[in-house]
Amino acid sequence: MKITMLNGNPDPDNQKFDDYLNNLVKLLESSDNSVVHFKLLEMKIRPCRGCFDCWLKTPGQCIFKDDSHDICREIINSDFLLCAAPLVMGFPSAVLKIAMDKLIPLLLPYIELVDNKECHHMKRYDKYPLIGLIIEKEDDTDSEDIEIVNDIFSRFAIDFKTSSRFVMQTDIPVQEISDEINRI
Amino acid sequence: MKLTVFNGSPRGKESNTAILLEHFLNGFMETEGNSYELEYIVNNKDVGKLVEMFKDVGNVILAFPLYIDCMPGIVKSFIDNLKSLCGRQDNPTIGFMVQGGFPEAYHSRFVERYLEKLAKRLNCQYAGCIVKGGIEGIRVMPQFMTKKTFNYFYELGKIYGKSGKFDEELLKRLAKPEHLSALRRLFFRFASSIGMAHVYWNKQLKENNAFEERFDKPYMR
Numbered sequence: 001m002k003i004t005m006l007n008g009n010p011d012p013d014n015q016k017f018d019d020y021l022n023n024l025v026k027l028l029e030s031s032d033n034s035v036v037h038f039k040l041l042e043m044k045i046r047p048c049r050g051c052f053d054c055w056l057k058t059p060g061q062c063i064f065k066d067d068s069h070d071i072c073r074e075i076i077n078s079d080f081l082l083c084a085a086p087l088v089m090g091f092p093s094a095v096l097k098i099a100m101d102k103l104i105p106l107l108l109p110y111i112e113l114v115d116n117k118e119c120h121h122m123k124r125y126d127k128y129p130l131i132g133l134i135i136e137k138e139d140d141t142d143s144e145d146i147e148i149v150n151d152i153f154s155r156f157a158i159d160f161k162t163s164s165r166f167v168m169q170t171d172i173p174v175q176e177i178s179d180e181i182n183r184i
Numbered sequence: 185m186k187l188t189v190f191n192g193s194p195r196g197k198e199s200n201t202a203i204l205l206e207h208f209l210n211g212f213m214e215t216e217g218n219s220y221e222l223e224y225i226v227n228n229k230d231v232g233k234l235v236e237m238f239k240d241v242g243n244v245i246l247a248f249p250l251y252i253d254c255m256p257g258i259v260k261s262f263i264d265n266l267k268s269l270c271g272r273q274d275n276p277t278i279g280f281m282v283q284g285g286f287p288e289a290y291h292s293r294f295v296e297r298y299l300e301k302l303a304k305r306l307n308c309q310y311a312g313c314i315v316k317g318g319i320e321g322i323r324v325m326p327q328f329m330t331k332k333t334f335n336y337f338y339e340l341g342k343i344y345g346k347s348g349k350f351d352e353e354l355l356k357r358l359a360k361p362e363h364l365s366a367l368r369r370l371f372f373r374f375a376s377s378i379g380m381a382h383v384y385w386n387k388q389l390k391e392n393n394a395f396e397e398r399f400d401k402p403y404m405r
Contacts, residue, residue: 010264047194048194048251048256048257050193050195050199050256051195055385056385056392056394057392057394058394058397059389059394059397059398059399060397060400060401060403061403069403072403073403073405076403076404077403077404088264089266089267089270089302090301090305091254091298093264094257094263094264097256097260098257098260098261099257100252100257101252101256101257103252104252106403108399109385110381110385111286111381113364113369113372113373116369117363117364118286118288118290118291118363118364119364119372120286124399124400125401125404140305144301145301148298148301151294151297152294152295152298155253155254155291155294156252156253158253160252
């Protein structure tokens with residue numbers, strides 16, 4: 001399976017989080033997956049400015065030449081998108097959210113009713129990867145925080161024509177996450 | 185009452201958020217003695233200044249457009265920088281305004297839950313959250329379509345200026361439709377079937393000479 005991983009670790013001193021993901025990547029690769037691991041903190045990603053040029057001037061691509069193009073290309077050619085970030089103020093880091101905002105060129109501007117119910121943008125590509133989220137808890141994280149993150153991630157999945165397979169925390173062994181992904 | 189408003193729209197001064205805030209603040213200023221400061225988060229390199237502004241005032245409103253069912257990345261950066269204020273006494277009362285492009289308010293209800301929890305996390309008193317959908321395109325809509333919405337924002341601001349709270353009843357009325365009615369869904373399907381639902385985008389695509397490329401898949405391997 002082809003996997004793209006977005007590592008939204010905002011803190012260069014948080015080696016523990018990177019180690020966790022590196023171990024996960026090793027495990028996944030040993031079970032016949034290929035993983036492209038984007039360390040978002042080291043990349044040049046200009047936050048989305050809401051201009052819609054990626055829909056209306058250069059359809060399918062952000063008008064700015066930043067590293068978001070590489071991310072979009074990998075994701076849309078993957079089977080699985082793994083988002084990962086420590087929670088900061090109860091939600092995955094800004095580093096991850098900034099990268100996720102830049103995925104809208106993968107959609108069309110046109111709007112459809114999903115399940116004949118809700119407005120969402122239409123798909124540009126035939127197939128979108130399934131998604132999962134790995135989070136590192138903060139000292140004060142409680143079950144309500146996890147539920148909110150879970151629900152918002154599921155909304156992201158609807159927007160991106162896919163479904164969320166899991167939201168898991170870094171306090172479990174990497175093996176469990178790897179197993180979960182290998183079951184897909 | 186002293187208020188600091190953070191406009192978190194990546195479009196800054198040209199944003200729909202700015203238009204809605206303008207009406208809200210007109211209402212707010214109806215109460216004598218009220219004053220406000222309005223700050224734009226976008227392109228604001230001095231994060232320390234934003235945090236100082238946040239902690240030095242009694243009332244704060246954070247306003248932003250919905251980006252993939254959540255806050256824009258730059259707003260999350262701002263929120264992350266408030267971490268140093270957690271556990272501090274005397275943080276301001278905080279209210280939020282979330283506006284979305286799709287007509288239904290429902291899309292914004294998830295981030296609304298996050299924002300209420302955020303207020304708790306910051307030990308801020310929570311003034312509520314204004315939610316309004318159907319805002320994309322507000323600049324090109326004729327006045328008769330926007331008048332009601334703008335008036336709601338004015339009234340909300342007026343009551344907030346007196347009481348420091350968002351009026352629950354007005355919030356509910358403004359948010360409508362929470363979901364699309366059966367009639368609106370029927371109309372939407374009809375409009376889609378004759379291509380009418382796409383006119384707004386196609387017009388702009390044609391103006392940009394990009395209409396032929398509208399379905400491009402540039403990243404396909």
